Amino acid sequence: MLPFAPAIFCFALFLVGVLRDRRRFSNAVFLGFAVVFSLIGWVAEVGSKSPVVGGIAILAILAVLTLGIVVxxxxxxxxxxxxLRKEGRSLGNLMSLLTGLLILAVAVLLVVAIVRHTPTLVVIAGTVMALFGYVGFLFLCFVGYAFLYGRLRVRRDADYVVVLGSGLIGGRRVPPLLAGRLERGRAVHERLCARGGRPVLLTSGGQGPDEELPESHAMADYLVERGFPADRIVREDRSRTTEENLRFSRALMEKDNPGYRCVIVTNNYHAFRAALTARRCGVKGQVVGSPTAAYFWPSATIREFAAVFLEHKVINLGICLLFILSGWGLWQAIGLARG
Incomplete structure (x- = not known):
């Protein structure tokens, strides 16, 4: 039991965090640590009974990890x-390609450092691997908990269903991505009504410089044209970002119902980040996601993770800087020892 004590402790912190507020990134980190410490505890348990089997277990984990990273x-x-073929060239659409090339470049650097075994290359490779390991761990925590968050049950009662905007086609038409959010919002609204509720559907989105009308108006028109009752729709038409979507929607909801509860609808790749933003903005509600094309998900998820990583830039960039300074200090120490 003792080897698994850190894993049990981290999992307990994870459970407490989820019960207090499932919209915390710390929940993802505690769950990640629980998994890592479980593996360490398992290896320690196996190794205490048979050092050979323990060594084989370590090599197997490293082999699977290495192969998984390359794949x-x-x-x-x-x-x-x-x-690029389906969505065109843009920085956002390049995220998965650039990340894949970076992963393979790090793998090549590690192989060269092992083969050449020069002190400078070893230090550089070690520093890069430390950075890679830190960011990779956080990414896996983000993806794993985002997957779990999307499957947690939302409240059975809510006063509002808030659908976040995502841009229009040709300045006035709802694109498929946004249509998916609206259809999910309608489904959530119908489910709440079937339970005896009388929720309001709130469309949220302002007017961009290349748009002929606010997104929220086009979203409301889309729903009304498909039979949704117009008197059950409220429009928030000032926002330009997700944070503004949530802040301005919160103001509208609090004005009419200070004790409101809501369900926020966005795309599945965006749900966890939207939940983190909702918590920061003080919005009382959980987030659900609508389906996204499979090919679009990896690049979008990387963008979402990068945004969350930079939202905590002080601690994350501080830790990265600490790794870099440690590598530089080690390189200097090796230089002095050789001199």
Whole structure:
């Protein structure tokens, strides 16, 4: 039992965090630590009974991890090429391709450092691997908990269903991505009504410089044209970002119902980040996601993770800087020892 004590402790913190507020990134980190410490505890348990089997277990984990990273890099490159063909060239659409190339570049650097075994290369490779490991761990925590968050049950009662905007086609038409959010919002609204509620559907989105009308108006028109009752729709038409979507929607909901509860609808790749933003903005509600095309998901998820990573830039960039300074200090120490 003792080898698994850290895993049990981290999992307990995870459970407490979810019960207090499932919209915390710390929940994802505690769950990640629970998994890592479980593996360490398992290896320690096996190794205490048979050192040979324990060594084989460590080698197996390292082999699976290494192969998984390489396969993931190749997959991201293939997905990046598909994104460029289907969605066109933009920085956002290049995320999976660039990440895949970076992963393979790090793998090549590690192999060269092992083969050449020069002190400078070893230090550089070690520093890069530390950075890679830190960011990779957080990414896996983000993806794993985002998957779990999307499957947690939302409240059975809510006063509002808030659908977040995502841009219009040709300045006035709802694109398929946004239509998916609206259809999910309608389904959530119908489910709440079937339970005896009388929720309001709130469309949220302002007017961009290339749009003929606010997104929220086009969204409301889309729903009304398909039979949704117009008197059950409220429009928030000032926002330009997700944070503004949530802040301005919160103001409208609090004005009419200070004790409101809501369900927020966006795309599945965006749900966890939207939940984190909702918590920061003080919005009382959970987030659900609508389906997204499979080829679009990897690049979009990387963008979402990058945004969350930079939202905590002080601690994350501080830790990255600490790794870099440690590598530089080690390189200097090696230089002095050789001199």
């Amino acid at each position: 993931f890099g190749v997959f991201l490159i293939a997905n990046g090429v598909q994104m």
